[in-house]
Amino acid sequence: MARTHEGLLTRLQNDLADQSVSTAHLLQTCILLGGQSKSQKLRDWARQELHGYKNDDEIPVYRHVAGTICVDGIAGNNLWTGNVITPGQLPKALRDRGQNEWIKLTQGVAELEDATRTDKTSIQLSPYNPAAIAALMNEENPRPYQRYTALYWSVSRSALVNVVSNIRTALADIVAELADALPEDEDVPTKEMVDKATTRFTVTGDSNTITIVSGQSASQGAVVNVTGAATTSDKSSGGILQWIRDRKMIVGAATIVVAVAGVATWLEWNPFK
Structure with a gap:
């Protein structure tokens, strides 16, 4: 029947x-x-x-996307932006945690759709404190006149x-x-x-996480967290940099920029999975 x-x-x-x-x-x-x-x-x-x-x-695997890792910096009197680097060029502390070009998107479906409503071909995703990450890169940089100022992931709009x-x-x-x-x-x-x-x-x-949190108006954009899991092996007696535990960024029409969040010290927590 x-x-x-x-x-x-x-x-x-x-x-x-x-x-x-x-x-x-x-x-x-x-x-x-x-x-x-x-x-x-x-x-x-x-x-x-x-x-x-x-x-x-x-996070379901269909929410995992690959981005291009980019850095901004200065060499002498010259500023440069959007230079592409490989995962192997990330700071050792990040490489040891398996940080790479893959991230996972955790926002609700409506916010994902909203993030795709741009004429730009790519969207920039950045951790809360890219300067702190850049400081790690500068510590390992053998070129004294070249300094990194920011690090972020460029993800194609079509991927979202x-x-x-x-x-x-x-x-x-x-x-x-x-x-x-x-x-x-x-x-x-x-x-x-x-x-x-x-x-x-x-x-x-498994991969790294990007989260858009609800509650922001369309004009303000949406708040984004970039987080990872903490383990006891993350503690290091020689660590001096502070890391962001609930790192947040603002999602605009074309880019995601830094917003304010709380911090946790490197001795207690490593933000990258």
């Missing part, structure tokens, strides 16, 4: 085929489906995609667009698997079905 009315799963199938339906609206329907099927896993995933991930959450697309695709995969597994005379998939599909299509992994 065919389904006699439009359940939440059927509604999701129809809405996914309609590009005018926002990804946020689809995820809200997912929360309802998770409640109906008793799947906390689906509800948690949809909420995280809507509201953003916390710094200690596992692709992240939003991947969120919608993950949702489409979940819905397609549930529709295939659900008998036609039933409207609500079981908790086991939903949990299995959600786990399969929301794979997680």
Whole structure:
């Protein structure tokens, strides 16, 4: 027997085929489906995609993007910006923590979409205190007349667009698997079905973190955290530089710039994962 009315799963199938339906609206329907099927896993995933991930959450791999590591500096009387460097040219303390060109984006889907609304081809992501990182680079720099002043990651706008697309695709995969597994005379998939599909299509992994936190107006931009995990091995008796624990930046139309945040000392915490 065919389904006699439009359940939440059927509604999701129809809405996914309609590009005018926002990804946020689809995820809200997912929360309802998770409640109906008793799947906390689906509800948690949809909420995280809507509201953003916390710094200690596992981030789905489709939210991982690669950026170009760039530095600004001065050599004699000449200023230069946007010089590309490799991960191997980062300070040793950062290399030892596995810092590289990969970052993970933890902001809510609506904020991700907003960050892509620019005519620029790339967006600059910078830690709260790039000068402190530059100071580390200068300590290891053998050229006395060349000084680094800032370090940041340049990420293509299309990479962020692709992240939003991947969120919608993950949702489409979940819905397609549930529709295939659900008998036609039933409207609500079981908790086991939903949990299995959600786990399969929301794979997680490790990298560094960029987070856009909600609560800022469009004119002000959004606040961004760049964070990493702390371990006891991060402590160093010779460390003297202060690091930012909850580093924050302002996301404008084309770039992300530094804003104020709290600090933690190098002796207690290394900000890079």
